[in-house]
Amino acid sequence: MATRHQNTLARLMVAPSVLLLLAWMIVPLGMTLWFSFQSYNLLSPGMERFIGWTNYQYFLSDPAFWTAMANTLLLVGGVLVITVGGGILLALLLDQPMFGQGIVRILVIAPFFIMPTVSALVWKNMFMNPVNGLFAWIAKAMGAQPIDFLAQYPLMSIILIVSWQWLPFATLILLTALQSLDSEQMEAAEMDGAGALSKFIHLVLPHLSRAITVVILIETIFLLSVFAEILVTTNGGPGYQSTNLTYLVYSQALLQFDVGGASAGGIIAVILANIVAIFLMRMIGKTLE
Amino acid sequence: MARKISNTSRWGFTILAWGVALLIFFPILWTILTSFKSEADAIASPPKFLFFDWTTQNYAEVQSRSPYFRHFMNSVIISVGSTLLGLLIAVPAAWSMAFQPARRTKDLLMWMLSTKMMPAAGVLIPMYLLFRSWGLLDTRLGITVVLMLINLPIIVWMLYTYFREIPSEILEAARMDGASLKNEIVHVLTPMAVPGIASTLLLNVILAWNEAFWTLNLTTSRAAPLTTFIASYSSPEGLFYAKLSAASTMAIAPILILGWFSQKQLVRGLTFGAVK
Numbered sequence: 001m002a003t004r005h006q007n008t009l010a011r012l013m014v015a016p017s018v019l020l021l022l023a024w025m026i027v028p029l030g031m032t033l034w035f036s037f038q039s040y041n042l043l044s045p046g047m048e049r050f051i052g053w054t055n056y057q058y059f060l061s062d063p064a065f066w067t068a069m070a071n072t073l074l075l076v077g078g079v080l081v082i083t084v085g086g087g088i089l090l091a092l093l094l095d096q097p098m099f100g101q102g103i104v105r106i107l108v109i110a111p112f113f114i115m116p117t118v119s120a121l122v123w124k125n126m127f128m129n130p131v132n133g134l135f136a137w138i139a140k141a142m143g144a145q146p147i148d149f150l151a152q153y154p155l156m157s158i159i160l161i162v163s164w165q166w167l168p169f170a171t172l173i174l175l176t177a178l179q180s181l182d183s184e185q186m187e188a189a190e191m192d193g194a195g196a197l198s199k200f201i202h203l204v205l206p207h208l209s210r211a212i213t214v215v216i217l218i219e220t221i222f223l224l225s226v227f228a229e230i231l232v233t234t235n236g237g238p239g240y241q242s243t244n245l246t247y248l249v250y251s252q253a254l255l256q257f258d259v260g261g262a263s264a265g266g267i268i269a270v271i272l273a274n275i276v277a278i279f280l281m282r283m284i285g286k287t288l289e
Numbered sequence: 290m291a292r293k294i295s296n297t298s299r300w301g302f303t304i305l306a307w308g309v310a311l312l313i314f315f316p317i318l319w320t321i322l323t324s325f326k327s328e329a330d331a332i333a334s335p336p337k338f339l340f341f342d343w344t345t346q347n348y349a350e351v352q353s354r355s356p357y358f359r360h361f362m363n364s365v366i367i368s369v370g371s372t373l374l375g376l377l378i379a380v381p382a383a384w385s386m387a388f389q390p391a392r393r394t395k396d397l398l399m400w401m402l403s404t405k406m407m408p409a410a411g412v413l414i415p416m417y418l419l420f421r422s423w424g425l426l427d428t429r430l431g432i433t434v435v436l437m438l439i440n441l442p443i444i445v446w447m448l449y450t451y452f453r454e455i456p457s458e459i460l461e462a463a464r465m466d467g468a469s470l471k472n473e474i475v476h477v478l479t480p481m482a483v484p485g486i487a488s489t490l491l492l493n494v495i496l497a498w499n500e501a502f503w504t505l506n507l508t509t510s511r512a513a514p515l516t517t518f519i520a521s522y523s524s525p526e527g528l529f530y531a532k533l534s535a536a537s538t539m540a541i542a543p544i545l546i547l548g549w550f551s552q553k554q555l556v557r558g559l560t561f562g563a564v565k
Binding site: 007009010011013014016017018020021024025027028029031032035090093094096097098099100101103104105106107108109110111112113114115116117118119121122123124125126127132134137140141164167168169172173176177210211214218221224225227228231232233245246249250253254259262263265266267269270272273274276277280281283284285 | 298299300302303305306307309310311313314316317319320323332334335336378379381382384385386389391395397399401402403404405406407408409410411412413414415416417418419438441442445495498499501502505506515516517519520522523530533534537540541544545547548549552555556559560561563564
């Protein structure tokens with residue numbers, strides 16, 4: 001039985017974490033909300049004033065915002081399709097009997113541990129560069145014209161880079177889930193004469209559905225905030241072609257010094273993330289039961 | 290029961306899987322190889338894969354052109370510092386939530402997790418302004434605290450899922466035997482908690498080492514960890530492929546090795562226990 005004394009102690013032990021996170025949530029978020037209703041530019045300090053919804057109107061009517069919004073969704077959606085689809089295939093492959101399985105696993109997981117600035121720069125310079133990149137050499141060797149990936153297909157190139165970073169994550173989680181599949185059930189299905197495809201659809205896929213959902217939700221949270229990859233490859237360009245919401249907020253605030261407008265964008269990003277978060281929280285909440 | 294596998298299909302899977310794995314790993318391998326080339330060999334066409342004059346020149350030059358070692362140490366200090374600080378705050382919390390859950394403990398845990406889902410863009414501006422007025426921009430202290438805060442929910446969660454697996458009967462048994470609180474902690478609890486704490490430490494050092502939103506926005510030079518330092522190669526200097534590769538190899542090597550040790554914890558830590 002917990003005594004009153006123990007309960008107090010328990011609360012005291014939890015308190016620092018709670019207070020810190022509470023401060024981390026409320027103070028900056030409150031400030032962002034406050035700024036979003038202000039006319040506030042870092043270049044003209046002391047001129048701050050309340051302007052109501054103007055920042056939101058300005059932000060929402062800016063074509064750059066809708067481009068960024070579309071890019072954000074394309075980036076998240078594109079990477080999800082590639083990593084979840086590829087992750088399922090890879091997990092199925094890695095689950096097969098083979099020689100050197102441990103090493104194969106290690107090689108496949110590696111990109112996840114590469115810091116985003118490194119992977120973006122390596123891809124940008126050593127692979128996608130239209131003069132010295134490896135892709136350019138392959139194109140030339142096959143008699144084709146080298147493509148300037150980041151200038152011609154900026155968003156697609158970034159999707160490719162980010163997918164390379166996240167494919168290992170999806171694979172690793174799906175493989176873990178796959179390995180908990182009941183092998184007796186598989187054998188029973190085989191005895192019943194089920195083919196590979198029907199086993200996959202009726203047995204494997206339902207078993208993986210939970211892990212797939214978790215992968216989608218967690219990746220979405222991180223992918224909504226992709227930043228470094230854009231900063232070091234395209235700086236959001238050409239024009240706004242590879243600007244996502246996070247990058248737009250950054251450039252509005254720290255390159256154009258428009259704190260008010262950027263804050264409105266930040267609040268919109270928070271709302272977007274919250275929609276995803278609600279689903280994710282439900283999923284994780286179930287594991288606590 | 291092991292299923293019978295023909296040797297042919299085993300070899301088939303082996304070749305296919307190794308092929309795919311090498312393809313995925315190739316950019317990393319290529320970076321490491323390039324770091325040992327001369328700049329001329331690095332952009333040679335056709336590319337030189339293994340037969341070039343191996344040199345360690347680039348590693349020496351990266352250090353002589355920039356305080357590489359300082360950025361490396363910044364990364365170490367910031368990632369280890371933020372994780373240790375986080376553990377210091379999170380261990381008591383996770384401990385009490387696992388062993389003396391209150392009615393609201395689950396809600397509290399979920400709420401902590403929800404703070405992790407706040408997009409960085411939503412709080413970038415106030416953090417930048419606060420840091421500016423507090424003189425914390427480009428300081429190791431400032432970035433360490435921020436990284437601690439963004440990883441704190443993960444640390445609490447991971448520890449909680451590990452601690453919860455320690456059977457509380459053991460505690461009761463120790464108490465029955467008349468163990469003092471000190472003995473209980475030193476001889477019973479600590480040995481059981483250490484593996485969980487160690488995995489949490491490992492995963493969070495990795496996450497903090499690779500964090501590239503706050504480090505890029507809140508540090509510029511003195512306190513800059515490797516993420517920020519490498520980003521400076523996006524300027525024309527990045528066209529020196531061999532040096533870029535050497536700097537990159539040094540930046541990723543330690544974490545790649547740590548990461549391979551933490552595969553299992555990774556799944557658990559990043560899915561908040563939803564997939565084990």
